[in-house]
Amino acid sequence: xxxxxxxxxxxxxxxxxxxxxxxxxxxxxxxxxxxxxxxxxxxxxxxxxxxxxxxxxxxxxxxxxxxxxxxxxxxxxxxxxxxxxxxxxxxxxxxxxxxxxxxxxxxxxxxxxxxxxxxxxxxxxxxxxxxxxxxxxxxxxxxxxxxxxxxxxxxxxxxxxxxxxxxxxxxxxxxxxxxxxxxxxxxxxxxxxxxxxxxxxxxxxxxxxxxxxxxxxxxxxxxxxxxxxxxxxxxxxxxxxxxxxxxxxxxxxxxxxxxxxxxxxxxxxxxxxxxxxxxxxxxxxxxxxxxxxxxxxxxxxxx
Amino acid sequence: xxxxxxxxxxxxxxxxxxxxxxxxxxxxxxxxxxxxxxxxxxxxxxxxxxxxxxxxxxxxxxxxxxxxxxxxxxxxxxxxxxxxxxxxxxxxxxxxxxxxxxxxxxxxxxxxxxx
Numbered sequence: 468x469x470x471x472x473x474x475x476x477x478x479x480x481x482x483x484x485x486x487x488x489x490x491x492x493x494x495x496x497x498x499x500x501x502x503x504x505x506x507x508x509x510x511x512x513x514x515x516x517x518x519x520x521x522x523x524x525x526x527x528x529x530x531x532x533x534x535x536x537x538x539x540x541x542x543x544x545x546x547x548x549x550x551x552x553x554x555x556x557x558x559x560x561x562x563x564x565x566x567x568x569x570x571x572x573x574x575x576x577x578x579x580x581x582x583x584x585x586x587x588x589x590x591x592x593x594x595x596x597x598x599x600x601x602x603x604x605x606x607x608x609x610x611x612x613x614x615x616x617x618x619x620x621x622x623x624x625x626x627x628x629x630x631x632x633x634x635x636x637x638x639x640x641x642x643x644x645x646x647x648x649x650x651x652x653x654x655x656x657x658x659x660x661x662x663x664x665x666x667x668x669x670x671x672x673x674x675x676x677x678x679x680x681x682x683x684x685x686x687x688x689x690x691x692x693x694x695x696x697x698x699x700x701x702x703x704x705x706x707x708x709x710x711x712x713x714x715x716x717x718x719x720x721x722x723x724x725x726x727x728x729x730x731x732x733x734x735x736x737x738x739x740x741x742x743x744x745x746x747x748x749x750x751x752x753x754x755x756x757x758x759x760x761x762x763x764x765x766x767x768x769x770x
Numbered sequence: 771x772x773x774x775x776x777x778x779x780x781x782x783x784x785x786x787x788x789x790x791x792x793x794x795x796x797x798x799x800x801x802x803x804x805x806x807x808x809x810x811x812x813x814x815x816x817x818x819x820x821x822x823x824x825x826x827x828x829x830x831x832x833x834x835x836x837x838x839x840x841x842x843x844x845x846x847x848x849x850x851x852x853x854x855x856x857x858x859x860x861x862x863x864x865x866x867x868x869x870x871x872x873x874x875x876x877x878x879x880x881x882x883x884x885x
Contacts, residue, residue, distance in 0.1 A: 523820055530817050533810070545817070549824040605774075606827060647774050647826060656779075660786040661823035667793050668816040671809040675796070679805050 492627035495574045497729045502567045504725050504744045508718045509560040511748045515711045516548055516556075518755050519662055522708065523547035526665045529672060547661045551600055558596050559640055562610075563722075565589055566617070566633075570626045582629060586621035590614035609639045631730045641723040648716040659712045666705035674698035707754040714747040721747070774826040777838040778879060782822045784845055785872070788815050788865075791852045807858045811865050818872050825879045834882070837875035844868050 523546045531543050569585030593614030597607035613636040620629045649657025674697040681691045725740040792812045799805050828834070848868045851861050 526813075526816065526820065530813060533813060545820050545824065547820060547823060552824060552827055555827060607829075643774070655786045655790065656783050657826075658823065660782060661820055664786050664789045664816045664819040667789055668809075668813050671793065671796055671812050676806060676809050679802050683802050 492625050493570075493574065493630065493729060495571065498567060498570050498574060498626070500738070500741045501722075501725055501729060502564070502571070504718075504722050504741050505560060505563050505567060507744050507748045508715075508722055509564075511711075511715050511718055511744075511751050512556055512560070514751055514755060515708075515715050516553060518708055519658065519712070520546040520548060522662065522665050522669070522704070526668055529669075533672075547658060547665065554600060555606070556644060558592075558600075559644060562589065562593060562613075563637070565592075566637075570629065573624065573626050573629075582623060583621040586617045590618045593617075606640070606643050609636060609643060612636050613640065627730065630726065634727055634730050637726050638723045641719050641726075645716045645719040645723075648712050648719070650716065654709050659709055662705070662708050662712065666701060666708070670698060670701050670705075674701065707757065711751045711754055714751050718744045718747040775828050775830050775834070775879075777830065777835050778822055778825050778828060781838050781841060781872070781875060782819065782826060784841070785815055785819045785822060788848065788852065789819060791849060795852055795855055804855075804858050807862055811862060814865070814869060818869065818876065821876050822872075822879075825876070828879050828882050831878075831882055833878050834875065837871075837878045841868075841871045841875055844871055 524544055527544045527546075531539060536543065565585065566589060569582055569589070572585070573582050591614075593610045597610055613633060616633045616636055617629075620632045623629050623632075647657055649655075649659035651657075651660070654660060654663040674694045677694045678691060678698070681694060721740045721744045725744075728740060789812055792808055792815065796805060796808045796812070799808060844867075848864055851864045855861050
């Protein structure tokens, strides 16, 4: 009898443990790591695109000057990435951050908080954004598909089941954004291609042309030296921007891998991936801050 | 895997390829007139590279596909003209005609309504 009562108590204890462990199927620390990775990748995106767009606008100004346009409007100042594209990136991070926040609430001790309300809000936002922005069909499909999956999982209390259910969709969206950066080792596609082209134009219409002019005019070494220095500076800026974009691509793909690693319980991978994203952010900030100070020198070297 | 608008992505890549070929042609040039002419053309093509780069997330439509097909039909000739520059003036003229086709495709892509 005593043994029977003890077994019953053990059984109830085991059952309660099982019930609660169902709600804690993913260590909250792993969600925090994903959230941290999102924040870092978002910051890296903002930093990188600011520099990339500065180069694009600089070339727009040169283009307007070359054509001696009688009037100008906003459309003449073409950045490498227009505001609607940056909005797509920002929206993706916004959604990912809301989704992560909902998971964190689900894993918190406050059991009254459900995933359902957050799921409804996320789905509304995922449907409305493509309807108000002119974005590609595949990305629209990916956003809507993610919204549907989230709605299907709105009554779910297990964060792991939710994450597993949307993992493919999260990967699809992040992979599409990473692909838009460009993966060609020679930097001839995607945003990297635009940066390479803008930099090549800056080199050729600036210091290269000036150098040949100086040679034709029989200019002294002292006159040619700053032209050559300007050429080298633009090369450094180009390499820094291309490296930053390459690094951003790795961070975005790292985020996708981090989400999957959490779903698959590969905790060591999660730890490594967050370190890689952190490293990419630090490298980007270092590269771009080192090269921004020389920008004015390069621009002023033109005649 | 699904990705950005495939027609505009292809146009973007082709335009970058033309900038690359013009850059190679510039490496071989020695006289100032040729260098200035080619550098100016690089600037013209680069302007379109940036414009198309901003349209990569645009929805696919038949009108865009048709307009870019006309550009693709002219690509081989323009690349040959750049790689075997015999007269800079002829190459510049060929590029000007080619860029009219590109601008037409860009104008169509810009007009695609929101999803």
